[in-house]
Amino acid sequence: MLLQELxxxxEEIYFVEESYLAQRSIERTLQYLNGIRNFSGEQLRLLRVREGKHTLGLLLFNPADEDVPVDFWSVFTGALAASPLKNEFEALVDSLLTFNLPEKDIEMSSESWRNAVNEYYSLMLVNRNLCPGCAVRPEPYSCIFSENRVQRVAGIFDILQKKGFYPEGRLLEVCCGNGMSTLALYRLGLDPLAVEINKCAVCQGLEQGVLNPQRAMVMDATVLSRYFEPGSFDTVMGFMLGLVYEFNKQLWTGIMREAVSVAGEDALLLFTVSSKPEIEILAEALLRAGVKGEIVDNTDSEGTYDQWFFVGRKEST
Known part of the structure; x- marks a missing residue:
């Protein structure tokens, strides 16, 4: 596991929060750290992970006992939390370290730390630790992934280059499913953070080795701004979104607004669907949200995947 290597x-490691999304509110983290701070027993074994003066994570050693037969480290982090909670986390850690010097004080970039956190929850998911009683069995790769579909996505980027667009910087892919389109991005040398609300789809992509466990997570695209700060990404993409209809367009226009909200100034936005009416709904929402762009006809004889797409940039405010 990446975190153990870093x-x-x-020893085994366990994050106290039950999911990646819970790392935004860190309720258990703050509760447990307050309890540890008031602990008056023997000296604690601690590891601190920091970026400069800021604490990214704190690890507490737990020796084996009758209930847990192996040694392990509990992992606390506020690095993914909202700013006020992050400050509270760091203050708690500082108070603990006043009386318990860490065995190791490890310097690490926040990006490396986030990747390690992502990987932990991805591995927990694919190992069925987050889904007790799961009866879903892995399917053969050939039954799930289509090379034609991957090539279809790759072809879009040939069109983009001719129009003067190309993804760069910090990339976010929303509604990634099991990683069919993400696979095309990887082959193009891109490294997006891929999010998808359907945890079974994410699990499928992980167990097939398609999704990168350090860069994939279960997340609802309708609430991106709850977990990412404004301007977090230079490119936001989504492939074969939908189905987008009049009766559910509020859902999809909301996702478009959220995508724009976490995109930086002049960020590239790219979304594909299967029909013209669908892309018109998305385009209207993006234009209203401050994106300048165009609808592109990408139809072919098969008439199935990525037939229409919108590409544009977020205008400066």
Missing amino acids: LGIN
Whole structure:
């Protein structure tokens, strides 16, 4: 596991928060740390992970006992939390470290730390630790992924280059499903953070080795701004969104607004669908949200995937 490699430890690790999304509110983290701060027993074994003066994570050693037969480290982090909670986390850690010097004080970039956190929850998901009683069995790769579909997505980027567009910087792919389109992005040398609300789809992409466990997560695209700060991404993409109809367009226009809200100034936005009416709904929402762009006809004889797309840039405010 990446985190164990980065920290140079062999024992098991367990994050106290039950999911990646819970890392935004860190309720358990703050509760447990307050309890530890008031602990008056023996000296604690701690590891601190920091970026400069800011604490990214704190690990507490738990020796084996009758209930848990192996040694392990509990992992606390406020790095993904909203700013006020992040500050509260760091203050709690500082108070703990006043009386318990860490065994290791490890310097790490926030990006490396986030990747390690992502990987932990991805592995928990694919190992069925987040889905007790799951009866879904892995399917053969050939039954799930289509090379034609991957090539279809790749072809869009040939069109983009001719129009003077190309993804760069910090990339976000929304509604990634099991990673069919993400696979095309990887082959193009792109490294998006891929999010999808359907955890079974994410699990499928992970167990097939398609989705990168460090860069994939279960997340609702309708609430992106709850978990990412404004301007977090230079490119936001989504492939074969839908189905987008009049009766559910409020859902999809909301996702478009959320995508724009986490995109930086002049960020590239790219979304594909299967029909012209669908892309017109998305385009209207994007234009209203401050994106300048165009609808592109990408129809072919099969008439199925990525037939229409919108590409544009977020205008400066």
